Amino acid sequence: xxxxxxxxxxxxxxxxxxxxxxxxxxxxxxxxxxxxxxxxxxxxxxxxxxxxxxxxxxxxxxxxxxxxxxxxxxxxxxxxxxxxxxxxxxxxxxxxxxxxxxxxxxxxxxxxxxxxxxxxxxxxxxxxxxxxxxxxxxxxxxxxxxxxxxxxxxxxxxxxxxxxxxxxxxxxxxxxxxxxxxxxxxxxxxxxxxxxxxxxxxxxxxxxxxxxxxxxxxxxxxxxxxxxxxxxxxxxxxxxxxxxxxxxxxxxxxxxxxxxxxxxxxxxxxxxxxxxxxxxxxxxxxx
Numbered sequence: 001x002x003x004x005x006x007x008x009x010x011x012x013x014x015x016x017x018x019x020x021x022x023x024x025x026x027x028x029x030x031x032x033x034x035x036x037x038x039x040x041x042x043x044x045x046x047x048x049x050x051x052x053x054x055x056x057x058x059x060x061x062x063x064x065x066x067x068x069x070x071x072x073x074x075x076x077x078x079x080x081x082x083x084x085x086x087x088x089x090x091x092x093x094x095x096x097x098x099x100x101x102x103x104x105x106x107x108x109x110x111x112x113x114x115x116x117x118x119x120x121x122x123x124x125x126x127x128x129x130x131x132x133x134x135x136x137x138x139x140x141x142x143x144x145x146x147x148x149x150x151x152x153x154x155x156x157x158x159x160x161x162x163x164x165x166x167x168x169x170x171x172x173x174x175x176x177x178x179x180x181x182x183x184x185x186x187x188x189x190x191x192x193x194x195x196x197x198x199x200x201x202x203x204x205x206x207x208x209x210x211x212x213x214x215x216x217x218x219x220x221x222x223x224x225x226x227x228x229x230x231x232x233x234x235x236x237x238x239x240x241x242x243x244x245x246x247x248x249x250x251x252x253x254x255x256x257x258x259x260x261x262x263x264x265x266x267x268x269x270x271x272x273x274x275x276x277x278x279x280x281x282x283x284x285x286x287x
Contacts, residue, residue, distance in 0.1 A: 102141035120255035126170030128267040138163035158206040185260040192252035200245035
């Protein structure tokens, strides 16, 4: 009687855990994701990319709307590419559960110093299920939470893309699969702290051109150069969102350290049972 090579442990060498991927990123998905990310960077940073002599400055108020409509289409393209890469029914079910949980967590503490517990869930989910699943999860979670809280507007596509990057980044962290325990949790907590500030900065950049003449000292000036506008943007972030971003970063850091070990085990157990990457084969019956 032969032993099962999958379930039998070597008494000398421990079995190396395999990282499960709910979504396999093929060449087409990678290219699509890279192109969408490049357009997203342009959508967020166009005030710094357009020279003062261009005609883009005359569209300060309507450019974010144009980029918002473009991002909706591009995110849909990425979702279609990911679906073609193997977003099967089990992965869809996992995506729905995590997105619903994240959307339900977002209103908790809304309006109170950046207390947004959904961010730590996105970090842990992206780490366990990979960058492809993480990008899709970030997009779907922000879309669902916007519908739940009534936060639908030109900022929503920017939130979806920024959260997709946020969650995808956790899946791209260069940590070996065997590095588990406190080291992994601390790394994820540190990533969540820094990425929470990056998310806030990106969203500030998306809304900053809307200021116009409402705050002349910190508003975007289409006729100024990059150094002057960069100084204005830093002043805008410090004056409007530093406390909120700090609260979000601290909450993400603390919750990841406190709940990370238990939730990582639960997510990995669920992915093992789902067996996303298991191949179904049919064998002819013996005669």
